[in-house]
Amino acid sequence: MSACKRLLSDMRPWSFGRSRWTSRARDGMVVRGKAFSSSTCPKVCVVGGGPAGFYTAQHLIKARQDVQVDVYERLPVPFGLVRFGVAPDHPEVKNVINTFTQTAKHSRCSFYGNVNVGKDVSVGELLQAYHAVILSYGAEGNRSMGVPGEHLAGVYSAKDFVGWYNGLPSCRELNPDLSCDTAMVLGQGNVALDVARILLSPLDFLKKTDITQPALEALAASRVRRVWIVGRRGPMQVACTIKELREMATLPGTRPEMTPSDFEGVRDALKDLPRPRKRLTELMMKTALEPPGEKERERWSGASRVWGFRFFRSPVEVLADSGGKKVAAVRLAVNKLEGSGEAAQAVCTGETEDVPCGLVISSIGYKSLPIDAAVPFDPRRAIVPNSMGRVQQVLGLYCSGWVKTGPTGVIATTMNNSFDTARSLMEDLDSGKLDVSAEKPGSLRIAALLEEKGVNPGGVLRLGEDRPPGSEQGGSLWKTAGEAAERGGNAGCGAVLKPPERLGGNQRSCMTGGYF
Structure with a gap:
């Protein structure tokens, strides 16, 4: 078993x-x-x-x-x-x-x-x-961006968004609006890449996972075709690991789109990096700068979705649409780095740019x-x-x-x-x-x-x-969960094991989206 x-x-x-x-x-x-x-x-x-x-x-x-x-x-x-x-x-x-x-x-x-x-x-x-x-x-808790407009409709914390597609009871009713073309994820750690990957993954791919059914249905109807992953520092300071980056780089139906000038001077600094950071940066440079191989070229040519890192950028304001209630863009401060390596600090240059997007997910940390x-x-x-x-x-x-x-x-x-x-x-x-x-x-x-x-x-x-x-409530709950287990078969934790999304009207007496 x-x-x-x-x-x-x-x-x-x-x-x-x-x-x-x-x-x-x-x-x-x-x-x-x-x-x-x-x-x-x-x-x-x-x-x-x-x-x-x-x-x-x-x-x-x-x-x-x-x-x-x-x-x-x-x-x-x-x-x-x-x-x-x-x-x-x-x-x-x-x-x-x-x-x-x-x-x-x-x-x-x-x-x-x-x-x-x-x-x-x-x-x-x-x-x-x-x-x-x-x-x-x-x-x-979530770390706040601390910028005007962060409470507009269409702005979510990564914690809540991840909880939504994983079936966390308190996030069950999040119902994120995925009707826009462009999404922005603020932060460049593993959670940020998880969010970007889930937003852009093919539906057939997601069906094989234990993602909740409401999230699967919402993503099936999603119009998001572009995801920018924004960070305040540069390519050598990203917080993700090579595994998550490789998954993004090879995600079916997608192609990367980055700014080559963001990588100026990076190749010369590679020799001084610790091995894990060096391997991560090399993969990022290959993905961003090198011509694709035959397999990548074939995949990219048929890609309908785009993702990319946007470096040296910090949010300073979330801009509303004409109705004043929903996000329409994010104003980003353009940064430069002072110092080097992990200790490098992002310093604002005084320049800003407005990036249109209808979905913003803040992945700047928990507390x-x-x-x-x-x-x-x-x-x-x-x-x-x-x-x-x-x-x-x-x-x-x-x-x-x-x-x-x-x-x-x-x-x-x-x-x-x-x-x-x-x-x-x-x-x-x-x-x-x-x-x-x-x-x-x-x-x-x-x-x-x-x-x-x-x-x-x-x-x-x-x-x-x-x-x-x-x-009665306990028996019903147990029966339903047991039936779900039987449907999951013996495929282990990778099986599509999805007990009912809601069992009872009270959050404290329900299980949402499965157990694993």
């Missing part, structure tokens, strides 16, 4: 009605019906069910045989950006879900979806219920948001201040992932910094800095708190838990 299908078979919606969940909780039935004693084994709470949360939980469970980890997630389903941030045509990246699934199914790990920490339950209440709390809730007034937060760096994952001034509180470091790096980077946080926590346990001699109630207390507050999240999903009998 494929990993995707196995996870679906292990996910059960859990009714959070009065009594059934809490009565079993009071009986100590925390994980798959296995009772845990009320001994002094360390009870750790992880806030956030994405890569950072599961990597942290994984390391703790492997390193200590007595630790119990509960993972709380705001969304109904686990895995965060691996599910909702990875491009649908990159199924191989999602293979890490296999590892996370094994962690979630471990006898000393529980996953609770639909629990919004900071709203449904405070971090202070978690600290009272657990020996340690780890904040791993990622970067939910973490404060989760609770009681938790220290650095608004300038948009992180929780910490030392090796230990939150400053709050004993027993830790952080991992992007809320710890800022939104940088790939999934391996997140893995390493999450492991570092887990090691810091274990050091504090071993040294006695964290006192685990007193009993902590863990999830039993949180269940009671939510019931006392009258919070009904619309269902708590728990991996590996038996589905409660008699729940």
Whole structure:
């Protein structure tokens, strides 16, 4: 059985009605019906069910045989950006879900979806219920462009746009207007290239992915034929990797269109570049400057869509159409570089140019948001201040992932910094800095708190838990998801596995666009 299908078979919606969940909780039935004693084994709470949360939980469970980890997630389903941030045509990246699934199914790990920490339950209440709390809730915010007109219709953040085609519940109703000829993506990182690639990909290509059906239908009707990928610096400072650039350069039905003068002096600087940057720049120069080979010439001659990098440009204003409500163009400042290499800074020359476009997607970065007034937060760096994952001034509180470091790096980077946080926590346990001699109630207390507050999240999903009998909504949800798994077959995570786009009218009681 494929990993995707196995996870679906292990996910059960859990009714959070009065009594059934809490009565079993009071009986100590925390994980798959296995009772845990009320001994002094360390009870750790992880806030956030994405890569950072599961990597942290994984390391703790492997390193200590007595630790119990509960993972709380705001969304109904686990895995965060691996599910909702990875491009649908990159199924191989999602293979890490296999590892996370094994962690979630471990006898000393529980996953609770639909629990919004900071709203449904405070971090202070978690600290009272657990020996340690780890904040791993990622970067939910978008970095603002800070220019006039950025709130016009037709301007979207890459986070929301990616969430839309991946089925993120909060982005389900985005409905981007794709009726224009030209789109502009601001930013030149991997996410920016993902967005450009999805906008220009042939429909037959997208049909083979797990992109949501509404997004597929919208892209089928799209009139976008040109995408400019804009960055404030030059070819040697782009933030994408060679894999993403190669995918753009070989995308069927498209041809590149760049400005040769942007590459002046680049060839002479190649010898001083680190190997990864050198290979990336060489591919970019080949794509932009060299005559195409026979295969490329044939593909380019029949191409109906165009893409290209626009370097040394920064947005200064989004210009409206005659009605004053929708984007019609972006005014770009023309920059020059001062300095060299990665440290080069973009400086405005005073010149501007207006580039017509009817769709603008800002991919200039994510940022973490404060989760609770009681938790220290650095608004300038948009992180929780910490030392090796230990939150400053709050004993027993830790952080991992992007809320710890800022939104940088790939999934391996997140893995390493999450492991570092887990090691810091274990050091504090071993040294006695964290006192685990007193009993902590863990999830039993949180269940009671939510019931006392009258919070009904619309269902708590728990991996590996038996589905409660008699729940019409839960039974319907499970049946539909199970049928979708059967339709997905055994092709693994690359299969077209598309559970229904909407199950129930409440965001907190639905799953959108599949699980992977």
